[in-house]
Amino acid sequence: MDLLEYRATRTKTVGEALEQHGIDRRDFLKLCAAMATLLALPASAAEQLAVALAKARRPSVIWLSFQECTGCTESLTRSHSPSLESLIFDMISLDYHHTLQAASGEAAEAAREAAMKENAGKYLVAVDGSVPMGNPGYSTIAGVANIDVLRETAKDAAAILAVGTCAAYGGLPAAQPNPTGAVAISELIKDKPVVNIPGCPPIPTVITGVIAHYLAFGALPELDALGRPKAFYGETIHDRCYRRPFYDQGKFAETFDDEGARRGWCLFKLGCKGPVTYNACATMKWNGGVSFPIQSGHGCIGCSEPNFWDAGGFYEALSMPAHPLKVGAAAAAAGVAAGAAVTFFNRKKKGAAKAGHETTTLEDLER
Amino acid sequence: MGELQFLTWVRGSGLNLALTIFVVGVLWRLIEIYGLGRKKDLSASRSTPGASGWATILRRSLPPPGMLPASPVSYIGGYVFHVGLAVVVFLFAPHIALLTSIAGVVWPALPSQVVDFVTVVTMAAMIAVLVDRLFKPVKRFLSTFGDWFTWTLTFLPLLTGWLAVHHLLLPYTLMLAVHILSVELLLVFLPFTKLFHAFTVFGSRWFNGAVNGHKGVPV
Structure with missing residues (x-):
């Protein structure tokens, strides 16, 4: 795929992209019905989902990997074609992902910057891994500390998906005694909506389900007190x-x-x-x-x-x-x-009372 | 502190602290009570004090003649909630798992639905006993802070455990932690309140029976 073809793919709607992959309308409606069920939406939502998904522009997704084990990515890629996961995977434009992208080094970073510039305010940031706050040098990408990459990328994002327990809550790196001072994404990014998709790793359909919801309804799903989508973590x-x-x-x-x-x-x-x-x-x-x-x-x-x-x-x-x-x-x-101590004092008191006991005589009574 | 962290604390440090206070308190109070001693009775025993002691243990577990119709709530409610507590505490599978992990002993559990039913009956009996205490003027007059406090300490583990199992009021994780905490409070206060009768009831009954038997009033 040359650059022009690649750019053309990125600007396609989801409906067009699916059509290109040979997915007909029947399959697409089936997918929407299944997705509505997964998201615990009413049956009537399947139609809305289909209409909205077909028209939606494939959003740019920038995937950042910090202190993580790549298990979350492994989970995401465990989709068996033509499963729901792989279908949804075709619905996004994954512009930056260490493990999955072909580019490396400066070219990779340039892809991230280009995606951020082209889609400012509209792209999604998926993060797996926690951020070390003990010492920025514990985890860097191209020599840049994780916290700096996160802040820079999150600045113009529409929303952040904290994928996996490390990104959502600190996970293994934050386990006692937390040597790197690892923290969750939601503790660092306060001015953008953050959806926690915890799990070690999370279920792939849950990751893609949240993205589908965002695509179809233009909003993030309802979250619980721990920032998790209620539909999956209820x-x-x-x-x-x-x-x-x-x-x-x-x-x-x-x-x-x-x-x-x-x-x-x-x-x-x-x-x-x-x-x-x-x-x-x-x-x-x-x-x-x-x-x-x-x-x-x-x-x-x-x-x-x-x-x-x-x-x-x-x-x-x-x-x-x-x-x-x-x-x-x-x-x-x-x-x-x-x-024993209380007994000793009790007995001492008893002994003292006994010793201090005065015998009453007949004279005392007659006195 | 998150819900799971709270649960981990009550299952870890909290449990350690509560059990330590419980063990210290129980040994302290038992030694204190039995260490008080009695004046040596120089008179010859008029009956068989030992047998009288055992008879008293049994007799005082039954209502005296005529008392059951006069105070049915106290007796029936009392029996129901004591037996119910024993069933809930010792025959629910997760409770047995705890005792097994601490003492290595194991016995069969009752199905959770049965324990659930017994819990509801036990709570109902405890509420009946409380209402009786509140509305009978003599009982209310005789009640002290200790009576209300120990009732609450005993009732809370039942209530929170039941709420946790049925996922009511609070998320299960939090309610389970509150349940364990309420049991820990019970353990902490048990040695220092009238709840200590769990350890002393039969000993004191035996002693009273034995003294009476010695004096020639075998019962």
Whole structure:
């Protein structure tokens, strides 16, 4: 694809781009209906979505990678053609992405600057990874500190998508003792709307779903108190888990290879964090709806929640102590000592009362 | 502090602190009470004090003749909420998991729907007992701050646990943390309030029965 063809593609509407990829109207309407369902919109929204999506200009997306592991990008690219994810992927113009772009070095940075200039006020910035504030030198791109790249790129953006738990809440880099002083994107960018799409990594359909919503309605989806789209993060894994009936019946796997595990019973006792994790894994699943961690026999580790790395052992049940208890001999000794000390004073008082007791004689009474 | 951080605190540092105070308090109070000692009774025993002690433990667990119709709420409500508390605390799977992790002991759990039903019945019984205490003039006159306080300490874990399971009022994570915190408050205050009867009730009953038996009034 030469530059002219590339630019022509970028200015196409979503409808035109899909047509170019051989996607007919029937498939497109199916996609819109599925997308409306995913976003928990009423059925009537599918038509609106179709009209709006067909006309929408493919927005420029600049993807910034900071202190991250590229797992979020790996997730995004795990789309099986012609899955919803890959269709949506055709709807945006991904102008800058370390892992996916062909250009490198100065050419890559020039692409970012060009996209920012051409689409000022209209482009989306997707960020994966947290920003080190302890020392700007901990993470740089082309010698520029992450915080500077973020501020410069976010300045003319329409909105920021904090993709993955690191960008949304600090994630692994921010885990105790947080050596790099890692912080979440929302703590740094206050003047632009920031959508948190947490998960380690997030479900690809959730990433693309948020973009589709923005494309179709020109606005970001409704968010919860933690900045997450309610449509995807409105319910806990536990409440939508297919193993939930076993929890209610009190049937639990005690180890990973016992009879309970083989029968697919609840993994609560093996440390599943499903009850306190708000995400869509149990319903949307992974790898084209094939499975999700609990279905494959491992408990949820709560990867879309803030500070999940520091929330106790992954294999400790939620009702168990988060860390090994330190109450022991010292507490018992202190209790015994306190009891002994009080007893000593009580006995001393009793002894003093006994010693001070005056015997009443007949004379005393007759006096 | 986020919700999950709060939950982690109550499952970690908070639990450590509460259990430490609980262990210190229980040992302190038990040694203090049994360390008080009694004056040596030089008289010959008129009956079998030991057997009388055991009989009193049983007898005082039952309403005295005629008292049940006179004060049904106290007796029936009292039985229901004590048995209910034991079921909820010791037969709910997550609670057993906690006790297993602390003490290594394990026993079968009841289905959560059964525990849920028992929780509602227990809360209803506790409310009935509270209303009775509020509206019976003699009971109200005899009540002190300690009575209202310990009722609240006992009721909160039931209420918050039930609300957490049913996802009411607060997000589950936060309500679960509040539930665990309410249990920790109960642990902290238990040794220093009348709730300490959990440890002393049978000992004191036995002692009263034994003293009476010694004096020739075996009961």
